Amino acid sequence: MAELFDPVRGTSEPGRLWSITNVSEATPDILSPLCWSVWGRGLEEGVLWSMYSFGVVARREIVMSDDPNDLKTAAIYGRQAFNVDAVRRMVAPMPGVDPNDLERDIMGATREGVPKEPARPWRIPIILVKMPRAMLRTGSELRAVYEDVRQWWHRDVFEASRTGRHTIARPIDRLHEARDRFQRIFGIHCKVRLQLQAVQSALHDAAAKAGDTSLATRAFSGQGNVREVGMAEDLWRLAQGELTEEAFLAEYGFHGPNEGNVYTRSWREEPAPLRSMARSMAARQNYVSPRAREEEAVRAGAQAQAELLKATSALGRPALKFVLARARNIVRNNEIGKAGYLMTLDGCRAAARDLGREEVAGGRLAEVDDVFFLTLEELDRLVEGRLPDASELIAYRRGTREEYKRMKLPSSFEGMPEVTTAERAPSAGPGDEGDQITGAAAGGGQVKGRARVVLDPNDDVELEPGDILVCRFTDPSWAPLFTLAEALVIDLGGAASHGALVAREMGIPYVIGTGDGTARIHDGDQILVDGQHNVVRVIERANRGG
Template identity: 30%
Template sequence: MRGPARMNPKEHDEIMPPGAQDFRYSARVGGAIWPAARAGGKANGLHLLVRQGFDVPPAFCILSDAFEQALACCVHRVESLDELREKLLGFELSEELVAEVDAQMRAIEPGWPASADSLGWAVRSSALDEDAAGHSFAGQQKTVLGVQTRDEIFGALREVWASLYETGAMLYSDGLTLGGKPRSMAVVIQRMIAPGCAGVMFSQNPLSAEAEQIVVNAAKGMGLQVVEGGSAQTYYLEKSSGYVEGYESGDGAGDEATAKPLLDEGQLKELAACARQLEYTFAEPMDIEWAYAPRAVSASSARAESAHGIRPTLYLLQARPITTSAKPAGAAPAPVAAVWTNVNVGEALPGVATPLTWSIIRGFSRLGFERAFGSLGLEVPEDYELVGAFRGRIYLNLSQFMSIASAIPLLKPQTLFEMAGGGDIAALDGNYEQRDSREFLFRLPRTALKIAASQLTTPLVAPFWSRHFKDWRDQYFEQDLSQLSHLEFRDKLDEIDRVFARTGLVMLACSSNFLMSYVLMREAMRLWAGEESAGQEQTLLGALDVESAQAGYDLMELGRLARRSHRLRNAITDHAPGEVLGVLRGLKGHDDVDGFLAAFARFRQLHGHRAPREAELATPRWREDAGFLFEVIAGYIRAPRLPSARELERVRAQARAQVRAEVERFFPAGISGVFRGLLRLTRAQARQREVMRARVVDSLDIYRRYFLECGRRLVLQEAIRQPEDVFYLRVEDLQNWLYNMSSATDLAIRVLVARAMHEANAALPDPPDTFVATGQRIQDAHKFEASDPRAPVHAQSLDEIRGLPGSAGRVTGRARIIRDPNKDAYLEPGEILVAPYADIGWTPLFLIAAGIVTSLGGPLSHACIVAREYQIPTVVNAQGATERINTGDLITLDADRGIIYIRERA
């Protein structure tokens, strides 16, 4: 090895100029011309080692161009990643590539492939994402060892290519983003050696903060058990001298002091010098695969060298930055633990999101947090990712959220938890940064003026914008998007983006105003009436006459209409929900059917933008799929009786009277008037929030229609197979295509990968609702004591589940588990609906149910607002409810206290 020379690892990053060498698809590792951008992490690492003078077994790289050519031929009309892998495994290589591989191998081993005494070859992945500084993705793609024949070489090449699309490897590298695709694949073909021992070395201890300690793992032979996590000898070396500070035999013999080490003092010092040089050269801690082997090129020569006692040579097989290590002084800090939760955001967008939905929601949520904190005079740091995806599910970074909010003096974390729907507050201890309040207090006068201005102007702006939005929406749906030119169609997305952004900002302003008024109202009650008033704020927000409750009332009117006609009753209850609309259309000409269909069309005109899980763009809306609606109407028909509109209004009037009574109970005459004014403001803002939330859902329906037209056009371009594939792309992919139609060439593989990832994530169990993550490692955050009312399943009574009050009342009935109402929304009148979540699209079911239980959600959720409107007892955030309760169980909801009692098992 020659002396150390510090270098820039990208110094060979040039693309080969035409004519620079004879080969198009391959390059010799260590050669003068090196196309780093097409060689991948592993090949680049080997190349740099050779250029620095280290001993590396001879190798060459098949560049990513060859893989991309094969992929382009195989991906067309493929329906799954399994099918794509099969096509890659059977792909016929071009004559030019075959000739290049033959030439490269003969240059390394002149007798190949005739030599029967060859040590063989290793065929290894060198994906373009592999062995990077941030992520190594070690061991995620295929490695084929001991390859001898020509056919085996090309078969191994295809195997390595196909391994890029193994679902497990893609789940490993998915991280916090959805909708990406694996980068291209290069392949290293390297002559094998015959090591006496081999292993892995870290230039600093990867498990501790000890930067001056080298860790060497060693095993006999090729050292496979080391890289595969098996037993091995471990040496702890002082970095500066190579002195052995500790030794573990790893053989289970019990007496480590008597185990014979595989490495002698000279080899350990040589390894330490190698580690020092690599760390200096690359200016960061390194993870190094090494082997001591003869310099022989054949098996017989290797045996001869060993027999004559010739000292083996130190070979380096791989070098990459350590991705799990404590960093040296001055480097970026190691990943810190963060608390993530979906207790509240999971109700807004439950389950696994498609890439298209995630790419829009992510940007909108960022804007939302910036606006919300900005209204309080706080800033969201640029490097904060307040919302992320784990296993495809959306989570809030509670540590970052609390770090920002901690600058507000007197604001207790518990207050935020209660408003957001609860969670394990103990998990935050030591996992967020307590900010200085001085900057907040300095800005407070200006912040107070901004808050006052928002409180005054938003009630005027929101109704105006809502009316404008409706006019624009109606004109949009009258347009035939398929008749627009590509340029007109592209510009239409910009228009939709502007409307969506404006609608979102108005909705966020309404939400912020409501939350501020709600906190003032709640704290006023607690300061005056004490803890006796705790929980009464939910009663005070009942019977609001919110727009989001109207869909349930209107659908009940359709149910009432259907109950009057024997023909309608039979058509709706005797057929599958998805078939009913077609059956009714076949019965046109009868007055009862015609009247019902006209009323149903009016319903869909008003509420057709809604659906269960309506924040997901891939979800068909009620205007597209009427199955859910007829399932609910069938429930109305089965009900013993339906309350009349007058009865429903009487119930709401009683609820409003209860609100007045609660105010009079807690406040004396002189103060009650002031509090009633604050309560009227809070209730008005809650109504306005629901109106603007409906406009945002309308916007998502507008996006859905636009993107489906994108899908139709991409199908005509033969870029994807069906219009619905568009939901597995990101919005930036579609924007690129709109401005450059030729960019559609890689959309098919993006769809295949994203769909496979979506299905794989959906098959995985949900992560804990609250967990602590360090990098990509997830640890359940629950640390409750048995006496804690929010205790998890194992710490509670088997017959009792605790949640949070959502809508007051107490009821007993049989449970009905519904997980996805788009697939099955059957509910018998009087049953208690138990669901993982419930958004506005679920709420027509509420009018059939005797009570509601959800595993996610908070008391200020939109579904809770509607449940209080309907005066239906509701418990939310009842963790584990859908697992512990079975359909048919007799349960009691004490929604005043947020407790569910299991009385009798089905």
């Protein structure tokens, strides 16, 4: 009998700082053991290879540590958590990247009295040679790998799911191939994210010197031609009958609720959530199309950039112009990289379910989705006949998954977190009007409206004109919903996260990284979202009856 253990329970030494703010947006649902088999190795090795290409680490340092406290992320009670201390140490030698800025963007603030990371002066000459060259090549490298992944996904995942014809016969081999593709494109995506971080830091510093920090957010908005705006526009075309559902799925079918988790179902498998959003768009009167929103955001962003350049000294303007020009490509590349790795995750999902069906037919699994409760290494053994009875292990992990789902973790914690099982904060009473909430990042103007609190992305959401979307997290599958909302309030995320980026591109006011907004705001409350001052205020509580 296999040992009863759960690879996503996690462990941490005391005092180590973890955050679920950004990575939980990437993997919002409870991780399954198979999810962690893909993300754990893929993310760690992808980050290490990107650091090697920048010259930050030597080739001999591209080794996954056996100590989870040294890894950049960990699975803790089923949630992917970001190792803030380890990542600070990693980026410290990089010119233009301040560990304090990185922590501020992740956490919303920087801890007082954090010791300075150990210097690595012997790496500086290597970084100065390798890093500029790697940065200049990142865009073309990403686009080449993305195009290869896109063709692979369309041929071997989307079309194969309809025809049953696969380039690689065995599902277990397809699963390994998809994980390897994830690691490759995620490593390039990491390089884009680090450049995004450097650009944000440079804009923040320039705006601070100009005496108006809000200029940084406004100047970073409206880069234009972002992939997710195109997806929302195509869904609008689908809603208007200008595009067929099959054509839409052939381009975007790898998206879906909680799409960063392998365990879930994409639109390719289950298009019902897609149809629900299309119906909501079709029913909306005076709907402003996503491209029209984007065009307005581009105009506002250009005006903010002009203001920032005018407020910058003549000596500093050439460098700022370079940063603003880089911002446009980096924002677009960030979304391309994300789309690419999401395609590889859908490839893992498809191969895993094919493997599950094969193992059910062979009598080794009871249900198709049992496959997600085994690691990839365990699945190798199962296929080879070296895991003869996995049923007790699967039952145990199904039980721990239910346990983790009942847990509520803080957005950041040191060591193993203290958890609660409360779904919401205590119900608000009649005197709670005026409750004020802040976030880790904000942008846009000021909007009043009715709060629509969405805790499960699988739920049908009917947003009326003037409604404000309040949710725990967002991923790319939420982008079409953004166009139906007047503003966004999001528990998890920061300045560089998906929700903030897409909101900026569509000109939607937002406050993100509230931590507990979905607990303190109730469905139907009248709220004020002030993106300029990073404030959400409850104006009037909804009448919830007696």
